[in-house]
Structures are given as C-alpha cells and as structure tokens.
Amino acid sequence: MELYYGYSGNVARILRSIGVEPGDRIIVVLKDGTVFNGILMPRQVLYSGRPVLVLKLDNGYNIGLNIDEVSDLRLVSKKQVHHHGGVEAVGRAEGLPRIVLLGTGGTIASKVDYETGAVTPVLTPGEILEWVPELAEIAVFNAREVMSIFSEDIEPLHWENLSREVYKELVEGVDGVVIAHGTDMMSYSASALAFSIMNKPAPIVFVGSQRSSDRPSSDSAFNLRAAFIAASKGPFAESVIVMHGETSDTYALVHRGVKARKMHTSRRDAFQSINDKPIAKVYPETMEVRIVGRIIEHRGKNKKAQLKNKFDDRVALVKVYPGLQPEMLETLIDKGFHGIVLEGSGLGHMPNKLIPVIARAVENNIPVVMTSQCLFGRVNLYVYSTGRRLLEAGVIPGSDILPETAYVKLSWILGSVSRDLGEVRKVFLTNLAGEFNERHILDLYPRWNHE
Amino acid sequence: MELYYGYSGNVARILRSIGVEPGDRIIVVLKDGTVFNGILMPRQVLYSGRPVLVLKLDNGYNIGLNIDEVSDLRLVSKKQVHHHGGVEAVGRAEGLPRIVLLGTGGTIASKVDYETGAVTPVLTPGEILEWVPELAEIAVFNAREVMSIFSEDIEPLHWENLSREVYKELVEGVDGVVIAHGTDMMSYSASALAFSIMNKPAPIVFVGSQRSSDRPSSDSAFNLRAAFIAASKGPFAESVIVMHGETSDTYALVHRGVKARKMHTSRRDAFQSINDKPIAKVYPETMEVRIVGRIIEHRGKNKKAQLKNKFDDRVALVKVYPGLQPEMLETLIDKGFHGIVLEGSGLGHMPNKLIPVIARAVENNIPVVMTSQCLFGRVNLYVYSTGRRLLEAGVIPGSDILPETAYVKLSWILGSVSRDLGEVRKVFLTNLAGEFNERHILDLYPRWNHE
Incomplete structure (x- = not known):
C-alpha cells in the first residue's frame, strides 16, 4: 500500500495530484455545498480503510471528511519554511520569538507509523509543524533530540547533559527552551533544571503528553502549543511544566517545576502545584498568558545564565x-x-x-x-x-x-x-528557586468532593 | 495554688461551695441580666489569672464568662454515671448504644495538667465525659488503654495486639469500637484492622486530633463526638477514619481506612479519601449520619467476626x-x-x-x-x-x-x-475490604484552585 503522508488510495492520489502537503491551508467543498477551510493534517489512523481527509479547523477541532463527498479541493497557502542560523527553522513569519524544542524521548514527540506499527520520534521542525501547524504562528523554532529514553529511565547523569544543552541554547540567545519529556519523571527533571542553571534569561518549559500523539484523544498538540506560548511570551524565566489545566481544551497551567507533581496516573490535568499556586494559565486559542501566581525570576535578555550541572547519584x-x-x-x-x-x-x-x-x-x-x-x-x-x-x-x-x-x-x-x-x-535551607513557599493560603489545599 | 478541676481562686471557691463539677449542667446569670445555660467545662488554660468560667453551650460553642460579672450560678442537673458490665460505664441514659473507646496514645486522648505541665492520657470514662459531656447523649461507653505510644512508633506487631483487643470487644457485643490514635500513621493502622478482622459485626472507628486537646483550637472534642456517632449509629461495619471534613465545625467525614490518607501536615481536614468517596458525613450537632459513598460491609448483630491478626514485619x-x-x-x-x-x-x-x-x-x-x-x-x-x-x-x-x-x-x-x-x-488481587475501587468517576479527583 503506497502512502502519501499517511493517506492511501483515492485520498493520496488527489492530494498528490494537486501538490498539497500536510500543514498547507486548503479549502474543501462538499457535494452538498458545505465549505471547510483549514489545515491539512498528516498520517491519520486508517479507520477500516474509509477514505477520510482530516482538516484542522481554525476553532482547533479536527474534522474527518469522507472523500467521496468532496466535490472540490483547493490549496489556499503553503506552509512556510524559513531558514535561520544555518539550521532548518520554521514559522509563519519573521520577527516572531525564537524557540528551541529539545526532545528527550517522551510520549509527546513520537508518532506511530501505521504501516509498520513502529513508534518513531517526531523531531524535525518540518515534521512537528506538519503535526501542529499552529506553532508557526507562535514562534520560529528549531528542534533537536538530546536523548531518547523513557522518562522512568532518567538518571541524575542525564540531568547534567540536559542542563548543558539547555544552557548552550540560552547563551546562544533563544527566547525560550521547550523540552519534550515523558511525564513520569518530569517534575524531578524540571526541579533539576531549576537548580542547575541559575540566573536564567528565558523560560525553560517542560511539556509532555498523557496520551501518545497518535491517539485521537491526545493532548500533545494542545500542550505543545501552550508550551510554545509560555516559552516565547512568558515573563517568567524559570524551569516550568506546562500541561493541561483541566480535562477540556480551555487552558494549560504553567507550574513551577520545584512545586509541581504528577498527581494522577492518566488524567490530562495530572500535574498540579503543591503548596503553591501555578505561575500562570495559558489559553492557546487566544495565545494569552495570564499570571495567577508568584514569579520568582523574570525574563531578561541581558541576564547571564550560570551552569552548575553536577548531580550526586549517591x-x-x-x-x-x-x-x-x-x-x-x-x-x-x-x-x-x-x-x-x-x-x-x-x-x-x-x-x-x-x-x-x-x-x-x-x-x-x-x-x-x-x-x-x-x-x-x-x-x-x-x-x-x-x-x-x-x-x-x-x-x-x-x-x-x-x-x-x-x-x-x-x-x-x-x-x-x-x-x-x-x-x-x-x-x-536557602530558597533558591521558589522551592519553599513561606506563605500558605487556605485555598492552596484542593477541594475534595464530599457529596 | 489550690485547683478545683483546673479552676483556681474565686471561681474554684464558688464552684466548690455549691458542689458543681465539670459535666454538670448549670445556669449562669450575669449582672446585666443575660442568662447562659450549659455544661461546665473542666481545666481551662489560666489566661493570665483572669477568673473565667467556661461553659459549653448547646450550640456546641464554648464561652468564657468573667466571674466578676456573674450574679447567680445554679446547678440544673448532675452528669449521670451508670454502671455497666462491672466496669465503670457512663452515659446519660440506659438504652443507648454501647461503645468502647480504646486508647493507643495519640493526641486526642491526652490533656495537659496546667499545674505541672505534664501531658497525661485522659482515659477513664468519667474524665472523658468531663471533657466532652455531649458523649453521654450518644452512647453508654467504657474506655481503656491498650497501648501508649506515638503513632509514628506503631509497628506491625502493635496491629496484632490492637486487632486482638478490638476483636474481643466485637465478640463481647459492643455496638461500635472507637480507637483514639495518633494521626501520623492512622491510615496504616486503619488498613491493618480492615484486613485483620473480617466479617465485622460493627464499625471500627479510628479518631484523632490535629491539635492537642488542651489547645483552644483543638479539634479533639468535635472529632470524638463524630466518631461516637459513627460507631454507634453508622450502618457500615468497616474499619474507618472519622475526622473533620472541613476547617469549620460543620461535619466530619467517615473515610474507609484502606482508601484514606493524611494529606496535610496540620489542617483539621487533613484526612481525605483517595480514588473513592468518603462513606458518610457526620453532623455532630444533629447527630445525623448521611451516607455519601459505598458501603462494603453492613452492620449485623449476628455476624461472627473472624480474627487473622498476624502481620509480616519483613x-x-x-x-x-x-x-x-x-x-x-x-x-x-x-x-x-x-x-x-x-x-x-x-x-x-x-x-x-x-x-x-x-x-x-x-x-x-x-x-x-x-x-x-x-x-x-x-x-x-x-x-x-x-x-x-x-x-x-x-x-x-x-x-x-x-x-x-x-x-x-x-x-x-x-x-x-x-x-x-x-x-x-x-x-x-482480591478486593477484600474495598481497597480497590473499580469505578472511578471524574469528581474523585479534587479540584485545585487555579486562580
């Protein structure tokens, strides 16, 4: 079976014939006259061979259209690829903040190849943009893999390596670093970066996913958008975790890494701040970052990061x-x-x-x-x-x-x-990165439902 | 300084002269004509020598009255002491449920002697009734100490002993067992009793206090009343924890021991059910027990308890x-x-x-x-x-x-x-005491405040 970005048969033939690729904006007209305008999505699950075309609409939802119902299909605009700093960097426009995405091997940056069943990391900027086209509106970004392990296999030694890679990017002058990381040990790693790099000029944002990105209910794309927004616009220069704030796709939370914990095995809003408020809420639809908690360290272009990245494994x-x-x-x-x-x-x-x-x-x-x-x-x-x-x-x-x-x-x-x-x-006993919160207010304790 | 149930000077002299003891119901008339009707409370903190008389009013609140403002003081009724089963048992009336209170050494069953500063356990029924007179309206009860250690020093061996003592009481036919226990390791002990005594005929209720009973903000009396109500009236025959449900004195929660956890170092509502609803809410003022969750095992007079109380300490x-x-x-x-x-x-x-x-x-x-x-x-x-x-x-x-x-x-x-x-x-893998909950509903996850 010949595949075209995961599409097969009729759909693949039509898409190829007009030169449309995932990430491109297209208009689809159905036989009943309905018109859809959206971004073509790649590699969808082959639902029992039904020839379906998947569009991401501007309201954020994906829609699957039966190709037999399609009367017309046109390209509106190609996705844009910029070249930046010698490395492939992509984004919709120049002048946007500059972000680097570092992969470590977690759920968020992998995809399932439905032909072979193999899980492979998604790590070229082009591939990531195919998958979450909205990122192009947030930042110009590079992406690379710094390691590829399950987060449960992370050891203090890995924090040394990760710290060094993040430090290099901060010194190079990026506006934010996003780290795709498995959720299991994410709060430990986010704490590690809180201490290993002091005087941060920009945010270090850990992001992950509670469902792998190939599943329809995946939270990957939402979390990645929120992480990019936090990394590019957030006024805080701390090691933070950005994940779903509730089960629906309304907002994500920015947790201070040293105060956050994975509190549920499977829920999207598994991460919560303990003994502290989250720093901010991020609304991906409006690209708003709303500060709700303390900021310990602020962003600053001229700040000089300090690297002390040795961790004792005894x-x-x-x-x-x-x-x-x-x-x-x-x-x-x-x-x-x-x-x-x-x-x-x-x-x-x-x-x-x-x-x-x-x-x-x-x-x-x-x-x-x-x-x-x-x-x-x-x-x-x-x-x-x-x-x-x-x-x-x-x-x-x-x-x-x-x-x-x-x-x-x-x-x-x-x-x-x-x-x-x-x-x-x-x-x-010195409060280095907000790991102590001197002031506990009553509503830091969550409310259990007793009815 | 000569003390009369913790009272000194003028107050002690007046009380002694009319033969009033703590636990007795009295009427106090102030010089401005205000009348208070309530239970005399014992051994209060000597606030900088101010001559204060403390009454527990029928609404549950304690009030301190300046003895200089008192124009009249009369006895309404003496506290009642019954004799039951050869051992001193107290309560306001015959026909009430029969409860046994077992002391293990936690915060709830101790008091500070303000003369010597020593902390001593409160363990005769008479002393407990002096301290929480409302118990007499709930049940006729005995009390005894089965051990006297901090809960952090509890070991599997102690569970064997505690199980045996509780089993004896259940076989003897009590309507409920209340165990005063330190909060630190309470959920471990409550789990132990869930397994060591199967086919329970009556509830086993663990109760404790987050503040020692000598402090004005103590939650001891409230929790003890709720525990007595749960033990005497609750339809569940399980090993449960009864503690404050929120910071104010509205209701207590009955948690299934195997599903409960101390989630806060100091709050009154530290205990919460995890992955399960509490079994019930208890309102001490109205003596109501309202079921809000699952009941795994019901109370039954004719049920024959089974004791298997060995715990492996390796x-x-x-x-x-x-x-x-x-x-x-x-x-x-x-x-x-x-x-x-x-x-x-x-x-x-x-x-x-x-x-x-x-x-x-x-x-x-x-x-x-x-x-x-x-x-x-x-x-x-x-x-x-x-x-x-x-x-x-x-x-x-x-x-x-x-x-x-x-x-x-x-x-x-x-x-x-x-x-x-x-x-x-x-x-x-067998669900023996509700330690597994097959059905997780969304609102079992508490709500964190994100604002």
Whole structure:
C-alpha cells in the first residue's frame, strides 16, 4: 500500500495530484455545498480503510471528511519554511520569538507509523509543524533530540547533559527552551533544571503528553502549543511544566517545576502545584498568558545564565512507614551514600527507634533531610518530642518542599556546591528557586468532593 | 495554688461551695441580666489569672464568662454515671448504644495538667465525659488503654495486639469500637484492622486530633463526638477514619481506612479519601449520619467476626525515583525480606535497569507489588513496554490501591494467609475490604484552585 503522508488510495492520489502537503491551508467543498477551510493534517489512523481527509479547523477541532463527498479541493497557502542560523527553522513569519524544542524521548514527540506499527520520534521542525501547524504562528523554532529514553529511565547523569544543552541554547540567545519529556519523571527533571542553571534569561518549559500523539484523544498538540506560548511570551524565566489545566481544551497551567507533581496516573490535568499556586494559565486559542501566581525570576535578555550541572547519584529518597527496618538506613551508611531524604509522616516524623541511626548518618557526614509524605503543609519538628529528637540528631527540616524536589536539590548541592555538612545545611535551607513557599493560603489545599 | 478541676481562686471557691463539677449542667446569670445555660467545662488554660468560667453551650460553642460579672450560678442537673458490665460505664441514659473507646496514645486522648505541665492520657470514662459531656447523649461507653505510644512508633506487631483487643470487644457485643490514635500513621493502622478482622459485626472507628486537646483550637472534642456517632449509629461495619471534613465545625467525614490518607501536615481536614468517596458525613450537632459513598460491609448483630491478626514485619515499601540504586533492592533480597511494595512512577513504572532485580526477587519467592506515587488514578502495566516488562518479571499490578494500603495488605497476607507466590497474588488481587475501587468517576479527583 503506497502512502502519501499517511493517506492511501483515492485520498493520496488527489492530494498528490494537486501538490498539497500536510500543514498547507486548503479549502474543501462538499457535494452538498458545505465549505471547510483549514489545515491539512498528516498520517491519520486508517479507520477500516474509509477514505477520510482530516482538516484542522481554525476553532482547533479536527474534522474527518469522507472523500467521496468532496466535490472540490483547493490549496489556499503553503506552509512556510524559513531558514535561520544555518539550521532548518520554521514559522509563519519573521520577527516572531525564537524557540528551541529539545526532545528527550517522551510520549509527546513520537508518532506511530501505521504501516509498520513502529513508534518513531517526531523531531524535525518540518515534521512537528506538519503535526501542529499552529506553532508557526507562535514562534520560529528549531528542534533537536538530546536523548531518547523513557522518562522512568532518567538518571541524575542525564540531568547534567540536559542542563548543558539547555544552557548552550540560552547563551546562544533563544527566547525560550521547550523540552519534550515523558511525564513520569518530569517534575524531578524540571526541579533539576531549576537548580542547575541559575540566573536564567528565558523560560525553560517542560511539556509532555498523557496520551501518545497518535491517539485521537491526545493532548500533545494542545500542550505543545501552550508550551510554545509560555516559552516565547512568558515573563517568567524559570524551569516550568506546562500541561493541561483541566480535562477540556480551555487552558494549560504553567507550574513551577520545584512545586509541581504528577498527581494522577492518566488524567490530562495530572500535574498540579503543591503548596503553591501555578505561575500562570495559558489559553492557546487566544495565545494569552495570564499570571495567577508568584514569579520568582523574570525574563531578561541581558541576564547571564550560570551552569552548575553536577548531580550526586549517591543520594537516597526513603519513605517512612510503620515498621521501617533500621537496616534499610544502615545499608545507606554502610554503602557510603552521600545524602538521605526522608519522606516522614505528618509534621515530619519517623519511628523513634530509628533516630539513633539518623544520628549515626549525620556523624558520618551524611546530610539527612526531613520532608512529609502528606505532601501538603509544612514540616515542623518543634511540636512533638519525636521532632525535637530528630533536630537534635542533626536532621535538616524541609519546611514545605516536596520530597521529590528535596531529593533533587540535595543531589545537586552535593554534586555542584559542597559536601561540607554545614554548607549543605545552609544552602538547602536557602530558597533558591521558589522551592519553599513561606506563605500558605487556605485555598492552596484542593477541594475534595464530599457529596 | 489550690485547683478545683483546673479552676483556681474565686471561681474554684464558688464552684466548690455549691458542689458543681465539670459535666454538670448549670445556669449562669450575669449582672446585666443575660442568662447562659450549659455544661461546665473542666481545666481551662489560666489566661493570665483572669477568673473565667467556661461553659459549653448547646450550640456546641464554648464561652468564657468573667466571674466578676456573674450574679447567680445554679446547678440544673448532675452528669449521670451508670454502671455497666462491672466496669465503670457512663452515659446519660440506659438504652443507648454501647461503645468502647480504646486508647493507643495519640493526641486526642491526652490533656495537659496546667499545674505541672505534664501531658497525661485522659482515659477513664468519667474524665472523658468531663471533657466532652455531649458523649453521654450518644452512647453508654467504657474506655481503656491498650497501648501508649506515638503513632509514628506503631509497628506491625502493635496491629496484632490492637486487632486482638478490638476483636474481643466485637465478640463481647459492643455496638461500635472507637480507637483514639495518633494521626501520623492512622491510615496504616486503619488498613491493618480492615484486613485483620473480617466479617465485622460493627464499625471500627479510628479518631484523632490535629491539635492537642488542651489547645483552644483543638479539634479533639468535635472529632470524638463524630466518631461516637459513627460507631454507634453508622450502618457500615468497616474499619474507618472519622475526622473533620472541613476547617469549620460543620461535619466530619467517615473515610474507609484502606482508601484514606493524611494529606496535610496540620489542617483539621487533613484526612481525605483517595480514588473513592468518603462513606458518610457526620453532623455532630444533629447527630445525623448521611451516607455519601459505598458501603462494603453492613452492620449485623449476628455476624461472627473472624480474627487473622498476624502481620509480616519483613515487608518493605520502596519509593521509585530517578537514579534509584539497584543495591537498595538487592539488599532486600539479600537480607531475606518476604515482600516488596514499590511506589512507582506514573502508570506504575520504574527504571528499566532495575527490572532484572525485580525478576530476581520474584525468583526468590518474594512477591513484588506495583503501586503509583501519583496516588490518584490506577496502575496500568499494559500501556508502555516498561510496564509489560514488569509484568513479565512477575510484578503484581496494584490497580488503584494506595501504596500504604498495599504495604499493609501484603504484610497481612504474608503473615496471616500464605507465603506461596501464587496464593499471595490471588489474595492480593482480591478486593477484600474495598481497597480497590473499580469505578472511578471524574469528581474523585479534587479540584485545585487555579486562580
């Protein structure tokens, strides 16, 4: 079966005959007189061989038209390809912000080849524009792959590489960096970039997808548009996550990476800010960026980014539970780990019988940070005697930092700053990228439906 | 300073002279003619020596009256003490449901002695009634201490003891058991009792407090009243948690223990149901129990409880994160652990390089369960190749069970049912106490405020 951008048979023949390619704007007239004006979409699922032509309409919806009902089909305008900086860069017009899209191997930047069943990354700017033509109206962009792994396989070493690649782009002067990343470990990586590049001149935007881009219900295109808008127009120069804000396609949220967490296995609005408001809402239809939260660091053309991208891979994140065995912690000391983050209970507690092991870790120059598995609220080790004993043992209280962020921050401090216990404590307790929020207002706690 | 139920000076002298004790109903007439009718409360904080008399009014609020403004003070009725079953049992009337309150050492059942500053448990029925006189209108009750430890020090061994004590009460025929328990590890303990006693004839109600009972803002009394109502009137015979439903004193929630989690370090409404609705709302003012969710097991006088209370303390709960070291899992195999629960990423993933270690664990007869650190949603190992590899390695998919519940359930299966891998898998995948919810509706996901 010969395919033309995923189309076969009659449809492929007609499209090829008039030289229309995906991304082009066309007019389609049906036999009943209805006229559709939109962007031709590529490679659709072959619904039981039905000859269907897919258009993206200006209202954002895709429509499938039966080719047998089509009486006329005309090209309105070709998609535009610009050349920029020696590398292929595409966009509808010069003068738009300049964005780079870095691929890491997540769901968003892959497509299924329906002929072979293989999943391949979508990574040339031309291919991406074929898939989400609206991007051309937001920015001129380049795209390249910096790695290709599942996000669950990300390790601290990968953050070093990713940080370096992003840093190069920021130094080169892009208006924003978009990183396509698997959602599983996205908040860990977004936290890593929050610390590894300081004094950011422009936003670093992580974006992903909860459904792969080949599925009709995919959130990829919506999220990618929102990420491009945030990266090109957002006044914040922070490491952020941009994903669906609710299940429908109304707005996306810009979360501060250090305060965000994947809170649902499958929903589009899985990412939520914990103990903080999102920074902004993005409305892809109107290309509006509306600030709703704090901005810690602002965009600035003349800011000089600083790269400190070493992460210590000898840090452990340990969840506390009833009956947590002392040997689990002793192993970490004996095997020469460099740092421990505890996900304690309530205000930051753990079994009293484990406190001597914690004291021994600190005596062995291993910093130990306490966070809470409650996620919401703040560690407070002054309320109960267990907490006071933990402080005496030398535990660093994590305030309202997320356990995941604490893990990344401790790994970064030990790798890039110091292994001196006093210095580690000082830097850990310093609010570097908004990872602590001093002011908790009541409505940071979400509302559960009790009816 | 001589004290009379916490009162000193003038107030103590007046109260003693007319023989009024805390828990008694009195009428107080002020010099301006205002009349208050309520229950005298004991041992209040000595606000800079101001001579204040504290009454609990019928609307549930406490009011402090300046003794200098009081023109008259009369006894209306003494608190009533009944004798029941040989043990002191108190309540306002015979014919009320019969409840037992078991103390474990949490915040709710302690009080501060303002003379010495010492914190002591409140555990005779008389003392509890002094403190929350409304309980006498709900049930006739006994109270005793079964252990006295911080909840963060709870271990599987304690669940065996607690289960046995609760079982004895159920066999003896009480209408409900209330367990005062520290909030830190309460959901783990409530899960334990969900499994260790099957075919429950009556509710097992865990209750705690986010502020100790000596503080003016304490939620102890409200929660205790709600717990008594749930235990005496609730149609559900499950292991549940009863705590504040919102920050104000309108209603408490009855959460299924296996589906509940402490989601905030300090808020009164810290406990929330995850992937499930709460079973009911309780309105202490009207003593109403309104069912809002599923009931898995109903109350029944003739039901014969079954006790299987062994918990295996060689089970580990391990959180997955980027760079999780293989040696953390290898240690568990080498040290002869009996089971592992993983808190994976997203749909239930972990680094691919760890999968061979998982396979080795299973080969060593160690069951491995996969849950998700997202908390909301459901593990699905069929979507991505990492998940399919985990299934091939022998991982038991945890569906929508909470990681904490999975830990308790695996510990219980290994201790009370079987260590045969096939049997463990079969029992784990069986919905024993509502720990799996097959039907997720959209509004189980809480609403974050994005404005």
